[in-house]
Structure formats: structure tokens, C-alpha cells
Amino acid sequence: MTKTGVGILGFGTVGAGVAEGLLRNRETLAQRLGVEVELRKIADLDTERDRGVKLPEGMLVRDAAEVIADPDISIVVELIGGTKTAADFILRAIAAGKHVVTANKALLAERGAEIFEAAGKAGVDVYFGASVGGGIPIVRVLREGLAGNEIERIDGILNGTCNYILTRMGKERIPFDAALADAQCKGYAEADPSLDIDGWDTAHKAILLASLAYGFYVPKAEVDVTGIRRLSSTDVQYADRLGYCVKLLARIERDGDEVEVDVGPALVPAGHMLASVSGVFNAVMVHGDLVDDMLLYGRGAGRAPTASTVIGDIGDVARNIAGGSPRYRNAISTANAGHLRVKPRGEVRSEFYIRLMVKDAPGTFGCFGTIFGKHGVSIRTASSFPFVPGSEILETIPVVIETHPARRADLEAALAEIKRSGVVRCEPVAMRIV
């Protein structure tokens, strides 16, 4: 049986998971692949800390260059994270003719074009399945399984930290801060949780999915990103009363030559499959012209689930090497780079949930209703809601509105005018409805 040597850069959580999986399931993997995958070296600055994996003597080294230069290593697995050192090592590995497997969404979202170009020139593979969705095989499925589909739409719950916080806010009605503290306690959130809760982790993944689905690199600066830091548990509870769950959603949708890519909290109807996704689990719903709705669900992060996808990628590359040729050099096609563009934020159309804190006086509904109408925003339901316990703003009542589909720019113009009119007492809340 052919043998392929693998080296890992970064012996952190995922690195340890990949090492453990490759060592433990080596035989099964070889049976399935018809190729033997041999873990040869792991590089990490810290060679002392116990990661709970028993490595053969001499496998763990300090110097990444030693892994990249090893002639018996054909596949370099980058699991360092971050965008500086990791990029440097990946480009050096490519230059040395190594195939690369990475789980680094931030790096690919920012410098994917450069990395794939280098790989194309060097004739090597760059696989990145674990950079979106952890254990969920969404990259593979978009690239291969759905190759025959025009992708019409993707909705994803792509950050387990946020989904855990939102699940606790929804099911147990606890406020954001308490839910975040709990997530930190359980190790689901970092000490500095901003990358997760401000939506940027989700945005990096959305950029990769949009690029894969539509064949052009989506510039990070053009993605509309809202996190959940300012989400009030009041709105989570009102959404529940209306029959919705609040989820941090990545939405990607093609409309002619424009592709909408945005990230933000959104209301999902309770019967929808995405509403059943609880806790740290992730899910992606893809709508293709042939396949219709398809959902992939699983653990979006964590040592073993992420390792599962990294090892699946290693297996593909090993088979490619055994077969004599890399296959997906242009892992993200740029065939549509010329004629597709990101839809401007204001042009996005959606149904919206709105909460206004209005003066409790006759004529209020008439006032905001008239302003919405003037801007072409059509109201489906509008109801004043009782205060939730703990709410302490006086002399106002919350009015919750569901709109028919409206342009976001029109909605925002209407909300600005409503604020100027003096009918509301604080900043209106607006979220999409799926």
C-alpha cells in the first residue's frame, strides 16, 4: 500500500485531535483510502505541555521549518491559527511543493486569493474543509456533492459560542451577559469573546461559503456584519411570543449579478430545521436549484469534530497523491470574478422584526404607520407588548412589528424619520425574519 507522510504545524487543541485521530484510527483510514497515512512530525513552540496524546519519541519538534523541509512529508497541516505566521508557513510549504490542509478561516477569508494562486502555480492542493463548520462537511458538499447545482441561497448557524448563548437566552430567559459568562465558564467562549460575539468568526466562514458557491472572492469589507453583543433578552422573548427563535445567521443569496452576504441576529420560525439547532451545534441550510433544501448539522468546533474534517481532507489529498495528480488546485474558482459583486447592504430585501419603544398615547400607531407607509415598508402585524419583568423604562410601551418584505435602505430611512418624529423614546431594534 502507498504511504503518505503528514506533518502538523501547531500542537494545540485541534492539532492534538488530528494527531490522536491519525494514530488511533490509522488502520480504518488506510482500509477506506487504500493509502496509508503516516504522521511523521508535529511542530510547536511548546514541546512540554501534556496534550493527552502519546506521541512516538522525536515526533514533536520546535521548528516548523523542520516539518516543511522533511522530504518524507508530502502534506503539511497548518493548525496554528492567526493570519501572520500561519500565512508565512503555508506559503513556504507551497513553495517547497507540499500539499496543504488548513482550518484557518480568518487567513483564507483575508488572503485566500494569494494562497490559492501560489498553490496553482506550484501544482499543489490546498484543502480547507474544517475552516467552515468544524465537523460539518459543508465545504466538501458545496464543492463536490452539489457541483451540478446553481446555489440559490445558504443560511448558516456557524458559531457555536453564539448559538450556545442564544439558546440559553431563549430557553432559560437569562440575559446576554450571564449567558456569555456561563459560556466562558464552560470553555465555549474565549476570555476575549469579541471575534465570536461580534460576528466576525461567522463572517469569515460566510465569505468562504459565498466564494465557493459563486466563484469569486468576496471582499471582507463589503460584508454586512452585526454581532449579538447588543441583543436584548427582551427581543429574544418577544420573538418567542411571535413563534420565532433568534439565531446568529450568515445569509448568502444570489440575485442576478449580485450576491447578498450578511451576518446578524435573525428570527427563524419555530418549525424550521434551523430553529432546532441548540447549544454549541452548527448547521447550514443550502438551497440548490436541483437539490432543493438540504441541511447539514453537527459540531462546529472542538478538538475531535474539527479533527474529523481535517483528517477527511488529509485522506483526499493522500488519494490525490496516490492517483498521481492534485485535483482542486483552484479550490475557490474565480470564474465569476468579473461579473458578480456583493449586493449593497441597503438593497437587501427581507421581512423584518422591529421593536419601537413608543409614547403610550393615542395616535402613536398612526404616526409610525404613516411613516413606514411613506417609505414603502408594509406592516404585516403591529402589537403593543407587555413589559418583560425587569424592564424599567417608564411612560413608554413596546410595540413589536412584523413587516412584509422591504428594502433595508427603506426600512432604515423610515426608522430614522420615526426617531426624528419624537414618537419613540429610544433606539429602535430591527432584525431580519427568515
Place this chain on the structure above:
Amino acid sequence: MTKTGVGILGFGTVGAGVAEGLLRNRETLAQRLGVEVELRKIADLDTERDRGVKLPEGMLVRDAAEVIADPDISIVVELIGGTKTAADFILRAIAAGKHVVTANKALLAERGAEIFEAAGKAGVDVYFGASVGGGIPIVRVLREGLAGNEIERIDGILNGTCNYILTRMGKERIPFDAALADAQCKGYAEADPSLDIDGWDTAHKAILLASLAYGFYVPKAEVDVTGIRRLSSTDVQYADRLGYCVKLLARIERDGDEVEVDVGPALVPAGHMLASVSGVFNAVMVHGDLVDDMLLYGRGAGRAPTASTVIGDIGDVARNIAGGSPRYRNAISTANAGHLRVKPRGEVRSEFYIRLMVKDAPGTFGCFGTIFGKHGVSIRTASSFPFVPGSEILETIPVVIETHPARRADLEAALAEIKRSGVVRCEPVAMRIV
């Protein structure tokens, strides 16, 4: 760009979907694959009927041999169905050096070993992604994405007809016959629905999944199959009261050297992702040692969703051809053929739902409780339930029992003794709880 010729055998529902997809999304497919896939010929005995697809002049022929013999066709797509003619054509295509894509689960479940052996000798690929789960990429994900996992367990809702009937029985409380008639009306069930409702369609798919996951051919005769034909809406409603949905489930689970493979109606807790799978949709929950729980959900049948997966397979084979070598000749590994075997039906352990129609008299609970205890079946809850409207058996009351995990053989011995004891008035009902 390299060009690969494709021929289709069978211009029925799926054949028409594949032809339409290949013609309509040709450009997108070529962009993604880096290979042009060209549909050249379709063979069907009926060359007259309008399938709603506009084919170029001369593409539709009557004789399958003409497709197989065409030197410009490298991939033969078998979509005839059935196990006789289809096997003959597939073996002839393989002998002629053609790669094969098929969606024929019955054929592969019965004669897969023979077909894969022939393909291995001829050095050609046989892809069969659409034979399980229609538009759901479960075959691809098991074979590639989860290659590094030991698969511990698979639970699948694999038949849309049954799931549609069960959804209507559950949500609208209508009896089986009416739900079946409705499914036939809507075109979801055949005039002769036995393959679906007796569980054999699900069993064929379970055999393929088990064989893929564990590397040995599961003999059809050893699979325990129960359909939904005799399922009473009373039990669906009682299950609902206990917080469960009834689903026709394929269950595959490894336990040492034995693999459980069975198909039957089972109770799924309401919060479980599989409980949210409604109507004609299918879903598969896989539990791997690395990935933990993963669910794939989508349309399990139908023209376009099945075509989506068939085209994904065609794309893989086209890339394999362009790369110079077939990759998955032994699509189902037989590495474990020697030492794995199917677990005998009686040895399966599970929690069970049981309904007994007992005499309404003191001592009844003591009588069946003692018998269960004697056979080592431990009761978790036992409650007498009110009759559901329409129930007409007199002088008995329904007692519904949830057990702790028990061996099926012990459960059946207990139920046989309970019947002999005279405490029940009709056949007990027993279903697994997931």
C-alpha cells in the same frame, strides 16, 4: 478544457432530471470541475413520451447497447431501476471499460459484491451516491468526509413515503389507510406501495450504509425489517402523549464484532433533530468517534434532488478520468468481511415502548410486571391510558410501558408469557425507543 462523454440508460423521472440538470447547468459544472461534461446519448424503450426536457436531435435512442458501445461515452449512468436488466447493462458497461454511475439501491444491496468485483477487475469506477438518501450526500460523506472516524452508530429516516404517512398520522391524527391514500393521490406513494411501507426500500439503503461504514457486505436475509403497514394511529397518539414522534428508522450500530442492522418504526424524543424531519424529507444521523453527532437532511427522492447527487457523482468520475485514474474502485471495502457479522435480532438491546390491552381488574399490573421482571426486562414507566376516540375494544384498558434497555429476545419471551397468562386481550405492540 478536457471533455468527458456521458450516456444515460433510462429516461424516466430521474433520467429526465439528470439530462435537464446536465444541459441547464453545464457551464457552472464545467467551472467547478475544470472538466466539461457532455451528455451524448440517452437510451429508453419509449422514445415518444414528452418528459419536459428538450433534447438535441438524435440524442434519444431505443437501444442501450448503442450507448454502451459509443466510444465517445466514458461514463454510463444506469437509471433503469429493477435488478435484472439493470444488472445486465451495468456489467456490460463495465466489461466495455466504462465507468458507471447508478442510483439502484435494490441492485447494489443484492448484487453489489459481484458488480464491484467486476469493476475492480476492469479498473473502472462505480459510484452510487443517489442510491441512499436521494439528494442527501450521505454516501460521499461516509466514504470521504468521515474517512478518519470509527462509525459508532447511524440512524436514518430513509423513505419519504413512509415519513409523509407518519407525519400525517402524527400531526393530523389520521389513520394509516387514509394517510397512504393521500400519499398515493399526491404521487408520493406507488399504486403498489409495499416496497416502501413494508420497509424494504429502507432496508436496501441500510444495507448499503452498513456496508460502507463497516467494510463488509451485509446479507439482506440477516436484516430485521418491519414496515409501518400494521402501525396503529393509537400508538402514534400515545407516543405523542409520552413526548415522542414515531418514525420508520434504519438503525445501524457496531458492538464489538457484531453490527446491528434493523429497520422498523421507532419512537424518537420530540427534541431530537430526527423528530423535526417532516413530510417527504429524509435525514441521516451519524455518530462517529471523532465527529460526534452529525445530521444530513434533505429530499430523499424526486427528479431534481436525485439528479443533483447523480450529477455530483458524474462530476467525481469526470475528474477522476481527467486525473488519469479511477479512485474508488472498491467503493465498498471488504476489509472486515472475515471478522464482522450481523448481530442476531434477539441480541439487540434497546429501550422499548409497549402497549398491552389488559383486563380492567386489580392485579393486572402485578401480573405483567412480575413476568417482565422474571425475564430481566425493567420497567421505567407504566400507565393506563384512556381510549382514543374510535377505539372499540371493550372491557380492556390500554397500558403503555416504557422499559429500560432490554434484550429483544428477553422482551419477546416476556410478551409471549404475558399472552399465555391471559392478562392481555390482543397482540401486544412493541417498538424501539431511540
